[in-house]
Amino acid sequence: MSEAAHIVIDRVSHEYRPARRRPVLALDDVSLAVGEREFLALLGPSGCGKSTLLYLVGGFLPVEQGAIRVEGRAVDGPGPDRGIVFQHFALFPWKTVIQNVLYGLEKKGLPREERLRIAREFIELVGLTGFEDSYPAQLSGGMKQRAAIARTLAIDPSILLMDEPFGALDAQTRSLMQAELLRIWQRSRKTVIFVTHDVQEAVFLAERIAVMSARPGHIKEIVEARFDRANPELLRSRQFVEMVDHVWNLVRGEAILAERSGAA
């Protein structure tokens, strides 16, 4: 595991220091290794610091205690090797779908023809062909997230960081998008860290699930969830249902704790 690790999180703690208020310890001594091309879910109750951990890997927040290494190198700021998809899409609202997807490709300095070809290819991959010239405000939530995923995948990052990407979508759209994501991941095989508080989502998508405790967040347990995901009956299979039950029992106590401390 560790010699093939793509991302190493080594004894990381993180404190938020809001202005004129007491500092909050969001992460407490978290260690985790994510393998090359592995799909890992970070599961935990609201406010457990799972998004914070993702932002640290993304380089959006400074690593102040401990270390995070990607391919052996310490993370120092954001970079195109780590693509990110946010819960609220974070599309550039003044750009059309294709302009959003082209943004990262322009930064790569590819020739114009090449950029357009790649952008169209990924717009097709996420099923948005025909909406290239729509502005984000004209799209539904699910379509916005498809566009955001296309924008991130187009620059071909080796790591995909996903911050509750389907959390803002309705239940039907969410399960559609989960299946789509699996399909895309099986084709492009990136290392994925997927943050969620939805147990079923984590078990359905991830090969390993890191269950986090309530704040201050630390890794409570890591659960292997290797299923044959091509099986259409998977969601109804006994091993799947039992796994969801098992993980839910792990999270349950933490969710109650988080609820009581009012962490949201």
Next chain:
Amino acid sequence: MTSETVRVTSEAVNGIANRIPAVVPRYLPLLLLAVGWEALTRTGLVPTSALPPLDTVARAWYELASSGDLWTNGVASMTRGAAGLGLAIAGGSLIGILMAWYKPVRAAVNPIVQFFYPMPKSALIPVMVLWLGFGDASKIVLIFVGCLLPVTLSAFNGARGTDEVLIWSARSLGASRARVLWEIVLPSALPEMLSGIRTALALSFVLLVSSELIVARQGFGYMIGWLGDGGAYDAMFAVVLTVALLGFAADRLYLMLVRRILAWRE
């Protein structure tokens, strides 16, 4: 898709039929005001020395226009206004965004902005004359100084409100910090900036005319003052109405422009 097309077509058809008559009821109060004006002066309720009838004002306007006086003074005024406002837009946007992006700039500039913001800029008219004389420069700089702060503040607030995840997205897509400022922060600030610029546009007319009224040898304000002193009240009102109309037209045009720039908001 189909219903969309149908809606658009029927809108286009109705649009032609409705648009022109729709303007009339909207501006009906203005028309009533004009009729009231004419009635007050015609019936002698208000002496014509205080308020000349609208038709004599119109005649005076025609004379001023055909003699070329209105044109040469108008060009002088509009040039000053455009120069002062243009400089304020460029400078204010730059300062405001830099204030939001760099803490040291904010620390240095913020107290100055806060102190001068509530100050009536017309108080600077004599100062500008003292420093820059009676010509164009004193008016341009006055308008620049007066319009700079509303633009600066709106750019600052707009830029500061930039969604953090947009900046993060851009950075992880490979944009440098400098690129982010230009490509993410500026367009994020745009809606608020554009409304600040609208305030500045109205303010530029105020400062333009008042500075020309006090010291100038050319311009709308100068004409108003000079015609008023000479007792040519119908001509004076003609210039006042011209300025009002130009201000109104500039504001309408500006709103149309803003709607086009911000079309992505739907």
